[in-house]
Amino acid sequence: MDLSNAQWRKSSRSGASGGNCVEVADNLPGVVAVRDSKDPAGPVLAFPPAAWRSFVGFARRS
Numbered sequence: 001m002d003l004s005n006a007q008w009r010k011s012s013r014s015g016a017s018g019g020n021c022v023e024v025a026d027n028l029p030g031v032v033a034v035r036d037s038k039d040p041a042g043p044v045l046a047f048p049p050a051a052w053r054s055f056v057g058f059a060r061r062s
Contacts, residue, residue, distance in 0.1 A: 006033055
């Protein structure tokens with residue numbers, strides 16, 4: 001998967017101290033990528049956009 005054009009943004013729920021930060025790139029066609037901001041060269045999880053929307057919707061309700 002080519003992530004060279006990914007535009008990463010931190011989760012609005014990430015703390016200001018730089019601790020537990022998740023970054024999301026949702027500008028890629030057909031995929032939403034998620035990574036740990038403390039390890040930007042590390043592993044990336046990739047989800048179909050519909051699955052990501054479902055996850056976010058569930059998390060907001062919880």
